[in-house]
Amino acid sequence: xxxxxxxxxxxxxxxxxxxxxxxxxxxxxxxxxxxxxxxxxxxxxxxxxxxxxxxxxxxxxxxxxxxxxxxxxxxxxxxxxxxxxxxxxxxxxxxxxxxxxxxxxxxxxxxxxxxxxxxxxxxxxxxxxxxxxxxxxxxxxxxxxxxxxxxxxxxxxxxxxxxxxxxxxxxxxxxxxxxxxxxxxxxxxxxxxxxxxxxxxxxxxxxxxxxxxxxxxxxxxxxxxxxxxxxxxxxxxxxxxxxxxxxxxxxxxxxxxxxxxxxxxxxxxxxxxxxxxxxxxxxxxxxxxxxxxxxxxxxxxxxxxxxxxxxxxxxxxxxxxxxxxxxxxxxxxxxxxxxxxxxxxxxxxxxxxxxxxxxxxxxxxxxxxxxxxxxxxxxxxxxxxxxxxxxxxxxxxxxxxxxxxxxxxxxxxxxxxxxxxxxxxxxxxxxxxxxxxxxxxxxxxxxxxxxxxxxxxxxx
Numbered sequence: 127x128x129x130x131x132x133x134x135x136x137x138x139x140x141x142x143x144x145x146x147x148x149x150x151x152x153x154x155x156x157x158x159x160x161x162x163x164x165x166x167x168x169x170x171x172x173x174x175x176x177x178x179x180x181x182x183x184x185x186x187x188x189x190x191x192x193x194x195x196x197x198x199x200x201x202x203x204x205x206x207x208x209x210x211x212x213x214x215x216x217x218x219x220x221x222x223x224x225x226x227x228x229x230x231x232x233x234x235x236x237x238x239x240x241x242x243x244x245x246x247x248x249x250x251x252x253x254x255x256x257x258x259x260x261x262x263x264x265x266x267x268x269x270x271x272x273x274x275x276x277x278x279x280x281x282x283x284x285x286x287x288x289x290x291x292x293x294x295x296x297x298x299x300x301x302x303x304x305x306x307x308x309x310x311x312x313x314x315x316x317x318x319x320x321x322x323x324x325x326x327x328x329x330x331x332x333x334x335x336x337x338x339x340x341x342x343x344x345x346x347x348x349x350x351x352x353x354x355x356x357x358x359x360x361x362x363x364x365x366x367x368x369x370x371x372x373x374x375x376x377x378x379x380x381x382x383x384x385x386x387x388x389x390x391x392x393x394x395x396x397x398x399x400x401x402x403x404x405x406x407x408x409x410x411x412x413x414x415x416x417x418x419x420x421x422x423x424x425x426x427x428x429x430x431x432x433x434x435x436x437x438x439x440x441x442x443x444x445x446x447x448x449x450x451x452x453x454x455x456x457x458x459x460x461x462x463x464x465x466x467x468x469x470x471x472x473x474x475x476x477x478x479x480x481x482x483x484x485x486x487x488x489x490x491x492x493x494x495x496x497x498x499x500x501x502x503x504x505x506x507x508x509x510x511x512x513x514x515x516x517x518x519x520x521x522x523x524x525x526x527x528x529x530x531x532x533x534x535x536x537x538x539x540x541x542x543x544x545x546x547x548x549x550x551x552x553x554x555x556x557x558x559x560x561x562x563x564x565x566x567x568x569x570x571x572x573x574x575x576x577x578x579x580x581x582x583x584x585x586x
Contacts, residue, residue: 194305514533
């Protein structure tokens with residue numbers, strides 16, 4: 127636990143990654159061709175599954191409609207050519223010889239693969255004939271549709287649910303198609319002719335329709351994926367090149383910024399600062415001469431002017447440390463970090479430096495440490511209102527780690543990373559710079575709990 131944390135701050139917020147060994151900005155995942163291709167193939171499989179399910183459903187509906195239509199045609203053919211010619215007036219009275227004659231005709235010419243049950247009803251619901259002999263002579267109320275068929279002659283066919291009492295002997299045949307229509311006795315009395323056809327035809331026809339549909343669909347989908355993959359591959363390559371170009375531009379921009387900082391710092395140090403220093407000495411000398419000439423008021427004014435110039439020189443030197451630390455090159459990282467925290471110390475903030483002498487980093491790694499430290503300390507100075515700051519730099523097995531902790535006001539780290547304030551790109555740029563170097567930058571903060579930054583840099 128950091129020594130800067132109070133008793134109420136023992137539970138720290140979770141760590142968030144600002145950068146993790148990739149030059150892609152936070153929030154932009156790296157493009158992974160294998161993952162993209164896997165997603166395309168997974169999408170194609172999902173589409174195939176949806177098409178297969180829809181195709182099976184559509185094929186079943188179409189096959190069922192065709193089977194019902196075929197069953198109606200068969201029923202019409204059997205009714206006109208077999209059942210009605212064999213129908214006699216005696217069957218209306220359940221005459222045994224008439225029933226036997228109808229049974230012989232039905233078994234010879236009707237029952238078979240296409241018809242598994244035959245019933246003939248009178249208008250009152252009495253079963254005059256059935257190939258299932260236990261049903262003969264039983265009475266069941268006719269439904270509204272059956273009665274309507276007798277009044278308005280037509281053929282009706284549908285899939286039977288076999289739940290009605292008169293269907294108890296058909297339930298062993300599985301799902302059936304039910305077709306009924308009127309036929310007439312020689313004297314013109316109507317009776318209901320009903321047949322039941324097996325549902326197997328629907329299943330077989332469904333398979334035929336689905337195979338034809340699936341062949342076209344699968345071939346089309348396969349060709350689409352085959353045509354799409356080269357285009358996708360080309361787009362991914364272009365995207366990778368664009369990312370590489372952006373990373374190169376970012377790298378050049380960072381390097382150009384460093385060079386520009388160095389140039390500006392050199393120009394200020396060798397020009398304005400030196401001239402102001404010379405001016406300060408000249409004004410101080412003039413103040414002494416005025417004092418010797420017994421002009422105390424002029425001497426005081428000149429001394430005040432010299433002090434103002436010296437204050438301005440101090441401010442410029444602090445600015446030069448922020449722009450480009452000469453001590454980073456000449457005196458090393460420790461001296462540069464000491465110079466960097468001088469601004470915070472001048473404001474009354476207690477800054478503790480715990481720095482290892484052997485960082486194990488090259489010049490580029492030390493520049494990265496300084497850049498991150500400068501950005502973090504600038505943020506602390508501007509926003510944290512911290513009383514204590516600790517900068518830790520230590521060497522671990524394969525990494526050099528810098529941790530900067532403050533006891534300031536803190537902020538919502540997740541919200542800041544997800545939705546940076548307009549015009550504030552420090553976190554994004556910092557993440558890009560760290561990622562370009564292959565490092566990892568972690569952030570932990572919450573309102574009222576201070577802020578901790580961790581920079582992990584792999585050593586060469």
